[in-house]
Amino acid sequence: MTLNFSHLQSIGWTNYFMQQLSAQLSFDELTALHSDEEPTNQPYAVFRITAIHRDRIEAIGELGSSNLISTDLLCPPEFRPTSLFLAVGDWVLAERAEEHWRIKLVVEPKSxxxxxxxxxxxxxxxxxxxxxxxxxxxxxxxxxxxxxxxxxxxxxxxxxxxxxxxxxxxxxxxxxxxxxxxxxxxxxxxxxxxxxxxxxxxxxxxxxxxxxxxxxxxxxxxxxxxxxxxxxxxxxxxxxxxxxxxxxxxxxxxxxxxxxxxxxxxxxxxxxxxxTPGMRELQLFNSQQGIEETFADIHSLAQDCRFSDCHHEQEPGCKVREALENGTIDPSDFNNYQKLLKEDEHIKRRDLGSHAERKHQRSFSKMVKTMNKEIW
Ligand SMILES: Nc1nc2c(ncn2[C@@H]2O[C@H](COP(=O)(O)OP(=O)(O)OP(=O)(O)O)[C@@H](O)[C@H]2O)c(=O)[nH]1
Ligand SMILES: [Mg+2]
Ligand SMILES: [Zn+2]
CATH class of the missing domain: 3.40.50.300 (P-loop containing nucleotide triphosphate hydrolases)
Structure with a gap:
């Protein structure tokens, strides 16, 4: 009873995901995935996550060539907090854990x-x-x-x-x-x-x-x-x-x-x-390219400013200012473009800061541990 993925295709599974999954597995694991076991003994199965609750993860998958089944997946600690590692719509490979299925890996997502x-x-x-x-x-x-x-x-x-x-x-x-x-x-x-x-x-x-x-x-x-x-x-x-x-x-x-x-x-x-639930606010991050594409006309003008780090304020040879003055671009779009880029930059810097700080704390506690070992 080889896994045939036919039902999974109807819910979004494609060759792209198969390639990603194959690249993420060892030869033995791949062989096991395609084993001829009866569905009841099948060691692995592919699921798509349909909901993530605090205490359980709902998913839908295919066992053998049977119809699609819905089940809750066990989530090991390496995928927690789930908000960082798993999303609704993700494909995962799960392994059998007695009568349950436990997440083994997340198939590299397309987006x-x-x-x-x-x-x-x-x-x-x-x-x-x-x-x-x-x-x-x-x-x-x-x-x-x-x-x-x-x-x-x-x-x-x-x-x-x-x-x-x-x-x-x-x-x-x-x-x-x-x-x-x-x-x-x-x-x-x-x-x-x-x-x-x-x-x-x-x-x-x-x-x-x-x-x-x-x-x-x-x-x-x-x-x-x-x-x-x-x-x-x-x-x-x-x-x-x-x-x-x-x-x-x-x-x-x-x-x-x-x-x-x-x-x-x-x-x-x-x-x-x-x-999805309505969002009170959408705080973007790591989105510079998305922002530049959203305001493609302004971004393309900015490429032609005389200074490559032009802030589009008082600098000479500023193509964006020129376009604002002759009305080719909308001032409110320009303001939003600047605001979103600034926010993104600010978060990037702060993130780096906190990351560096965490790293610093880790090396400090490591040092303390080594010192303790040396003393005792
Ligand atoms: N007049 C009118 N009312 C609508 C229409 N579509 C939805 N509503 C009403 O708008 C209200 C909110 O609809 P929901 O579908 O719950 O909105 P939602 O975007 O899912 O909201 P959240 O779940 O809170 O994010 C309800 O009172 C709907 O009856 C429409 O086409 N016309
Ligand atoms: Mg709703
Ligand atoms: Zn400029």
Missing amino acids: RLQRLSVDQPQLIAANLDYLWIVTSANQDFNLKRLQRYLALALEANIEPVVILTKSDLCSEAELEEYLAQLKKLNCHLIHAISTLEGTGLDTLKTYLNSGTSIALVGSSGVGKSSLLNALAGTQQEVAGIREDDDKGKHTTTARQLFFIDSADEKAHGKVAVID
């Missing part, structure tokens, strides 16, 4: 989204094809926040898609205005929808191909879970209709991967969709 949360790096999701950046056609709308999400996606080489929800809440003219604003973003995939009226949902079907992985991100209350429900007909929790719409109420509390039927012809095709 990973991460942010800084309470000063700690935190993985958000892994192995995505698209990031659906969701915003609503009301007071939530904020171009600067969307630019952060865009940088997050571009840094991770994930195709961003901006989805404007609740189009039923505004007039046609207001909707046009929102869309005109969105067109200024360096993102060409923009959709306006209403889950209440069911409009625009068909246009999203082009993304729902078998084996594709998507994550929904955006502020609390913009309608991420409602959109997933509308596409899937599933019923994970969404807020009841609120009078005072969207302010500050967090309905979804954990990241979770769902599978919905693909819109293409493939039988049993699935699309992995990760619903």
Whole structure:
């Protein structure tokens, strides 16, 4: 009963991951992976993480050629804290541990989204094809926040898609205005929808191909879970209709991967969709390239400034200043570009500092230990 991965392919497994896994295993381990054992004796199995809770990790995998199974995985200490080592959407190889499965390694991911949360790096999701950046056609709308999400996606080489929800809440003219604003973003995939009226949902079907992985991100209350429900007909929790719409109420509390039927012809095709809780703030880090891509026009002008370390303030030969003065670039975009780069630089420096400090502390305690040994 050789592992055939056929069901795994429908939930996103590809040759790319097989190659990564093969490179991470010894010859004996690879042989064991492809052993002819009955599923009940199979020593290893591949799983995709669907949710990470404090005390357990939910995953879905394939045993033998049987259907996909859901199970909880045991998580050894080397993968803790999980927020640093594992993300929803990751593929892992697990080994049998009596009647359980224990994580042995994480298959090198194709992409990973991460942010800084309470000063700690935190993985958000892994192995995505698209990031659906969701915003609503009301007071939530904020171009600067969307630019952060865009940088997050571009840094991770994930195709961003901006989805404007609740189009039923505004007039046609207001909707046009929102869309005109969105067109200024360096993102060409923009959709306006209403889950209440069911409009625009068909246009999203082009993304729902078998084996594709998507994550929904955006502020609390913009309608991420409602959109997933509308596409899937599933019923994970969404807020009841609120009078005072969207302010500050967090309905979804954990990241979770769902599978919905693909819109293409493939039988049993699935699309992995990760619903995430609304983020109060998105603190980027290690995202310089993503920020530069988000503001590609400004970044490209900056390459032509006379001084390579130009701050675009009073320096002569500054192409960015020139473009600001003649109105080719938007001052608010420029401010956000500068702000995000400064934040990134600041975090980079602070991180290095704290890392150096930890290293220093370690070598100090090592020295104390050696001294103690020598004395006693
Ligand atoms: N008018 C209108 N309301 C909507 C639409 N989509 C969602 N809502 C409402 O918006 C509120 C929030 O929807 P959710 O889907 O829970 O929002 P969310 O983005 O998942 O929020 P969190 O889980 O807190 O991050 C609910 O009251 C929904 O009924 C829409 O297209 N039009
Ligand atoms: Mg939600
Ligand atoms: Zn300049």
